[in-house]
Amino acid sequence: MGKKVLIVEDEARIREITSDYFKVSGFEVYEAENGREAMEIFDLNEVDLIILDIMMPELDGWSVCKRIRKKSDVLIIILTARSDEEDKLMGFELGADEYVTKPFSPKVLVARAKTLFKRIEGNVGEKNHLIIIDGIEINKQAYKVKSDNQEIELSPKEYSLFLYLVENKGVVLSREAILNNVWGYDYFGDTRAVDTHIKKLRKKLGNKAQHIKTIIRVGYTFEVNR
Structure with missing residues (x-):
C-alpha cells in the first residue's frame, strides 16, 4: 500500500488534476473541498501527507493547519496563490513542511512530496541509529x-x-x-x-x-x- 495523501482544495479542477498525478505515482488519495471536510477525513483516516490550500470556504487552511498541528506531526505542504513573504512565514510558523505557490506543476509537487518522505526515512536501516x-x-x-x-x-x-x-x-x-x-x-x-x-x-x-x-x-x- 502506498503513502496516503489528503488533498484539500476548493477548486475542483486543480484538486482532480493534483489527485490524478499522486495516484499515478502510487499514492492513495483522499480529497476534500473545504477545511471542515478535511478535518472530518483526517480524524477518520490515517494520512501521511496533506496538500493544503489556504483560501477555502467554511474553514480556511491556516485554521486547518493549526488544528492538525495540535494533534499530529503529519507532513503538510501548503499549496496556495498567496505568495507574500509574510504568508510564507505564517505557514512555517504554523508548522508547514513546504510552501508551494500557484501556478504550480503537479509533477514537481509530487516530486517535492517524495523528497519530504525520503528526508524523514533516509536513516532507516543504519546500524548507528x-x-x-x-x-x-x-x-x-x-x-x-x-x-x-x-x-x-x-x-x-x-x-x-x-x-x-x-x-x-x-x-x-x-x-x-x-x-x-x-x-x-x-x-x-x-x-x-x-x-x-x-x-x-x-x-x-x-x-x-x-x-x-x-x-x-x-x-x-x-x-x-x-
Whole structure:
C-alpha cells in the first residue's frame, strides 16, 4: 500500500488534476473541498501527507493547519496563490513542511512530496541509529528525540533541522547551508524560515537549547562543552 495523501482544495479542477498525478505515482488519495471536510477525513483516516490550500470556504487552511498541528506531526505542504513573504512565514510558523505557490506543476509537487518522505526515512536501516549527547538522545530509526529521558515532540521539519545541527556539531552552519540541506536545493524561500524553526526548536528543547548557538550575521552551530 502506498503513502496516503489528503488533498484539500476548493477548486475542483486543480484538486482532480493534483489527485490524478499522486495516484499515478502510487499514492492513495483522499480529497476534500473545504477545511471542515478535511478535518472530518483526517480524524477518520490515517494520512501521511496533506496538500493544503489556504483560501477555502467554511474553514480556511491556516485554521486547518493549526488544528492538525495540535494533534499530529503529519507532513503538510501548503499549496496556495498567496505568495507574500509574510504568508510564507505564517505557514512555517504554523508548522508547514513546504510552501508551494500557484501556478504550480503537479509533477514537481509530487516530486517535492517524495523528497519530504525520503528526508524523514533516509536513516532507516543504519546500524548507528542512536545519537546520545549531554542527555539528548536522537533515535534515527524511530525519528524520536528525548531530553533527559523525556520525549520531545518535534515536527518532521524540526526533527530534520535538529538532526542536521547535531550531526554537524561544532561546525558553523550558514542559513543558506541549512536551507539547502534541510529544506532542499529547490527551496527558494526566505532564510528567515530557518530562524523561525530555530526559535520553535529552542522552546521545545528547554534547558538543552543552550547548545544551539547563534553566530551573528552567519547562522547557527550546535556546541557541547564537554
